[in-house]
Amino acid sequence: NRVTDLIETNIELIKHEEKNNIKDIIGIGYKTIEETYQNNLHLNKETIIQLIKSRLENLKFYANGSGYFFIINLDDKVLMQPQTPEHTNKVFTNLQDKNGKYFIQSFRNIALTKGEGFDSWYWSKPNTNEIGKKIGYIKLFEPLGLYIGTAIYEDDINKKIKKETLKLLDIIKYGKDEYVFAVDKQGTTISHINKKFIGKD
Numbered sequence: 001n002r003v004t005d006l007i008e009t010n011i012e013l014i015k016h017e018e019k020n021n022i023k024d025i026i027g028i029g030y031k032t033i034e035e036t037y038q039n040n041l042h043l044n045k046e047t048i049i050q051l052i053k054s055r056l057e058n059l060k061f062y063a064n065g066s067g068y069f070f071i072i073n074l075d076d077k078v079l080m081q082p083q084t085p086e087h088t089n090k091v092f093t094n095l096q097d098k099n100g101k102y103f104i105q106s107f108r109n110i111a112l113t114k115g116e117g118f119d120s121w122y123w124s125k126p127n128t129n130e131i132g133k134k135i136g137y138i139k140l141f142e143p144l145g146l147y148i149g150t151a152i153y154e155d156d157i158n159k160k161i162k163k164e165t166l167k168l169l170d171i172i173k174y175g176k177d178e179y180v181f182a183v184d185k186q187g188t189t190i191s192h193i194n195k196k197f198i199g200k201d
Contacts, residue, residue, distance in 0.1 A: 003169075003180055010168055011161050018157050019118065022137045022150060025061065026116075029069045029148045032056055033141050045144060053080050056148075066126055066153060073146040074111065076104050083126060097122040098131055111140040111147040125153065 036052045043051075052071070057080050061067035071080040076093040092104045103121035110117040116139035125132045136151030169180050181192040189200050 007165055007168065010164060014161050014164055015157065018152060018160070019135065019137075022118075022135065022152060025067070025150055026137045026139050026148060029056055029150065030139050030141065033144070033148060037141070037143055049079060049144065049146070056080065057082050062152065062156065064156070066156065067150060070149050071146055072104065072107060072149070073144075074108060075145075076108060079146060107138050107147065107149060110138055115140050120154075123151075 032055050033052050036055060037048055040048050040051060049071075056069045056071070059069060060082075068082045069080065070078070070082070072078050072092075075091065077089060077091045078087045079089070081087045094102065095104050097103055099122060101121055103119065106119055106121070110119060116137070118135065118137050120133060120135050122131050123134050124130070133154040134151035135154055135157070136149055138147045138149035140147045166182075169182055179192075181189065183189050187201055189198050192198055
């Protein structure tokens, strides 16, 4: 079916775009670490890390402000985690997500074996009691023995996919009078040429 093929292709493109965005954002944070390090080689490691934190820990991104950088060293000690600052300077080698994944160990493994890469894990959503799947990227900065990471909630990607898919459905037409409409799993109309039907069961 041409419509479903088009939707599926669009979904894959959005997912690819979002993953590239995460990687690009890490590139910005990594550059900040690198510049701070190179400009302060006369200072000790702890002081340089404090300077890096002062430049990165208050940054928030994505429309809902859920994006932030975290920094962890290769001993699994959290150096910066703006969402949970009480975790700073604590070691989380055995921290597990809701599925039992030792995700800090997983981050370290990526950093040491590949230098950088994607990972996924479950983490609490800001200002709620909900747990959501995160898609993240981490990158090693070897001179300081640490890595920087960031992530986006999969739910946020899915919201963007739904929004863009509805836009796509709105422009698909067959001939003069034929059109595409869509309903969700609950039977509610979510796309229709006649806007008065949207939201109806």
